[in-house]
Amino acid sequence: MTQAGEPTDGDARVQDLVARLGADIVRTSAEQREAYRYDWARDPDAQLPLAVVLPREVGQVQETMRWATEHGVVVVPRGAGSGLSGGASAQPDGIVLCLERMTTIEVDPATRTARAQAGALNVDIKKVAAKDGLWYPPDPSSYEISTIGGNVATNAGGLCCVKYGVTVDYIMGLQVVLADGRLIELGGPRIKDVAGLNLIKLLVGSEGTLGIVTQVLCRLVPKLAAPATLVAMFATVEDAARAVVATCATSRPSMVELMDNASINAVEDFQPMGLDRSVGAMLLIQSDAAGESRTLELQAAREACEQAAAQEIFETDDPAEGEMFVQARRAVFPAVERLGAYMLEDVGAPVPKLPELVGGVAAIAAEHDLRIVTVAHAGDGNAHPVIVYDATDADEKARAARAFTEIMALALSIGGTITGEHGIGRLKQPLLRNQLGDDVLDLQHAIRKVWDPDGLLNPGAGY
Structure with missing residues (x-):
């Protein structure tokens, strides 16, 4: 077998592929x-692949999968590599099939759809759609660097999904290469279609385990007016979470994001934006409703924040001023990367349980003497606690691993989930049974085997 540091072009299988x-x-x-x-x-168990395949068109993806089936070689699908659960970690004696070169985007204003190859960036779909006065709503924090294929693989959500939903709500069609190289087309620009089982919804969120998505037909909506913004400061994350629960019980803002003290300070260290370093938490709430509805939404949010003991509340109709706070929220993950090694959680719970979730995370951080940076798509109960640790300190690394597992157990104990939008990947795969149970997980394994009988597609990832 070729050693990890050597080129693999001498391998007979790779020679055949070349x-x-x-x-x-x-x-x-x-x-x-x-x-x-x-x-x-940055999954520590990721290995050097035999080869990296960078196709330019779908026929090359088909040929790659025919080759993989003939030689029994596993395939890890990949987009931009922005995944946060190890779903694209390369595997030993396997290849990485990266679709980053397949970036064509075509918009049809008549059907309000965008047909995009899997390697197209989320942000580029938004830009092309905007030329026709349209908008693609799914808005992950990584929208500037993540591909639509990757968004489909994990059913990505984002900052505006509290009102507009997640990726699966906007996928009308898929082009998919199966494990044996066959090409199938699912869906189309039809508003209604109940012909057969909904395989599109089965594929969205399947993390590259059922087939290789090569093209996506996205539903677009008319571009909206710029939102109004409310920012509120709180002494604790529990107070901020209680304000979220009250806000979402009576209104439906277009964005409800939470940053804790650790995330505020991480951003200020990374990219000073004038955020108050002393507060326990900050809520960012936006409304893109029209006319009186906008006023009522922000009024409801203000009242909820006041009842939850907000220390300060700020409102603005200036789009640039509001966008500054959004950019502060988006800067959290790049800021955390500078702090050292980290384990990034993606847990969710019913919105009324959000105070228990974020309060429990804070308690776990204190118990294990760890720095945990928490942000949340608070309006839909999806929290991202990031455990920062010193990888050279064996004891701290072990405490971080325990905290990672305890946070997932906390989410499950309050009726939540171990992943809201990042996927199971490889990092959470051992704990999936705790959420689904034996019968459901066995059924999912059976479905996977129908699509990929030889187990070549992304083994070890997902379910």
Whole structure:
């Protein structure tokens, strides 16, 4: 077997792949393979792949899967590598199939749809749609660097999903290459279609375990007016969470985001924006409703914040001023990257349980003497606690691992989930049974085997 640091072009299987696709498509040097070893989760168990395949069109994806089936080689699908659960971690004696070169986007204003290849960035779909006065709503924090194929793989949510929903709500069609190289087309620009089982919804969120999504048909909506913004400061994250519960019980803002003290300070250290470092938590609430409805939404949010003992409340209709706070929220993950090694959680709970979730995370941080930076898509109960630790300190690393597991157990204990939008990947796969139970998980394994009988697609990831 080829050693990890050596080129793999001498491997007979890889030679066959290069012969079929060409050296421009198949990369084999150690340096090229290392570049595609990890996703953003930096899974320590990720391995150097045999090769990296960078197709330019769907026929090359089909040929790759036919080759993989013939040789029994596992395939890890990949977009931009912005995943946060190890779903694109390269596997030993396998290849990475990266669709980053497949970026074509076409918008049809008549059907309000965008047909995008899997490697197209979320932000680019938004930009192309905007030229026709349209908007693609799913808005993950990584929207500027994540691909639509990756968004489909994890059913990505984001900052505005509290009102507008998640990726699956906007996918009308998929082009998919199956494990044996067959190409299927699902859905289309039809508003209603109940012909057969809804395989689109089965594929969205399947983390590359059922097939390779090569093209996506996205539903678009008319572009909205700029939102009004309310920002509130609180002494504790529990107070901020109680304000969220009250706000969402009576209104439906377009954004409800929470930042704790640790995330505020991380952003200020990384990119000073004038945030108050002393507060326990900050809520960012926006309304894009029209006319009187906007006024009523922000009034309800203000009253909820006041009842939850907000220390300060600020409102603005200035889009630029409101966007500054949104950018502060989006800056949290890049800021945390500078702090050291980290384990990033993605737990969720019913919105009324949000105070228990964020308060419980704070208690776990104190118990294990750890720095846990918490932000949340608070309006839909989805929290992202990031456990920061010193990877050179064995004891601290062990405490971080215990805290990671305890946070997931906390979410399950209050009727929540171990992942709201990042997917199971490889990092959470061992704990999935705790949420689903034996019968449901066995059923999912059976479905996976129908689509991929040889177990070649992203083994070890997802369910």
